Amino acid sequence: MKKDNFKSPDFYNIDTLFNEEQLLIRDTVREWVKENVSPIIEDCALSGDFPEDIVKKLAEIGGFGGFLPTNFGGSEIDLTSYGLMMQELERGDSSIRVLSSVQSLVMNTIYTLGSDAQKQKYLPKLASGELLGSFGMSEPNHGSDPSSMKSHYSKEKDCYIVNGSKMWIGHAPICDVAVVWAKNKSNKYAGFIVEKNTEGFSTAKIEKKWSFRASETGELIFQNMKVPKKNILTETDNIKILFDRLNIGRFGVAWGSLGIAMECYDVALRYSNERNQFGKSINSYQLIQNKLVKMITEITKSQILTWRLGTLMDNGDASFEQISLAKKVNVEMACKVAKISRSILGGMGITGEYPIMRHINNLEALVTYQGTDEIHTLIIGKKITGVSAIK
Structure with missing residues (x-):
């Protein structure tokens, strides 16, 4: 692939609408993409390989959960800055933007719905790239309508039992922790934090993709999965x-x-x-x-x-x-x-x-x-x- 000499089109002087910090974040990510993504991404896409060493490098520039507070590994950037970051990462490749956005979605969900103990345990490690996250909502037959999800859970004495599966999930085959959703018989929805070694939890990789070639996409499978009670994020009837x-x-x-x-x-x-x-x-x-x-x-x-x-x-x-x-x-x-x-x-x-x-x-x-x-x-x-x- 030819050298990345990207010059941003700006016919209406859109840059004047952004503040100094926003432009600095955008330009930092732009240069990072030129140095770390562009030289390797064509080969990764052709081979279908996820560039694992990019995870820690992206974490170093605040690529994960940047809009979260600093005490949880974020940088407290505004959402426009986060958007500019997504713009530059996807310019490099969608798989790299997916890496950042899925990780950030997992972090934002834990930050918004989780307990203090859950935030302290997971967010710093997700922010540093020590843990790789996955977010499971879409299902094989229910993507755009989460209210019809078939994954279900029941409450037992010392845990929750979850059965079902999630499909088209970013990082599913390689995740260390996943935020997953299920429904009970009373039509309440619950979010759970699931670690990769959880009993009854497994993953499968989707092969032969023509899109997101440099990203690991797959299925999360729950077979009488036992989730500790401390790992529930929320339980609600509000879709x-x-x-x-x-x-x-x-x-x-x-x-x-x-x-x-x-x-x-x-x-x-x-x-x-x-x-x-x-x-x-x-x-x-x-x-x-x-x-x-x-x-x-x-x-x-x-x-x-x-x-x-x-x-x-x-x-x-x-x-x-x-x-x-x-x-x-x-x-x-x-x-x-x-x-x-x-x-x-x-x-x-x-x-x-x-x-x-x-x-x-x-x-x-x-x-x-x-x-x-x-x-x-x-x-x-x-x-x-x-x-x-x-x-």
């Missing part, structure tokens, strides 16, 4: 608590997909400057300029949308419908931009010399990941009409 867990993940995908689009545009722009046909660089042809203008237009609109969402999140004013809109819009936009970029590169667009096809494959997963396009459409539709088209 909103489960949906609230998803907001930070969808927020990260909105920023991350923007990072992919920015990368694809930058690669296409640079290639069009260097590639010559019929005696001149192809950037001088009207058809190529039309494609580049379409790309920068869509990116600029998404940059403004995503910055605004970050501001709303920092102020505590963002609704889950607004997060859904940003996730849906930015993933759609990135898919369009990536395919235009691939067309500008011609035959070179399908090679490992450039990151375009790797990003296109990853985007296919992002269309479904953290809620399908259709589910987000229905969430937004209910908000603007007041009528649910789901149930």
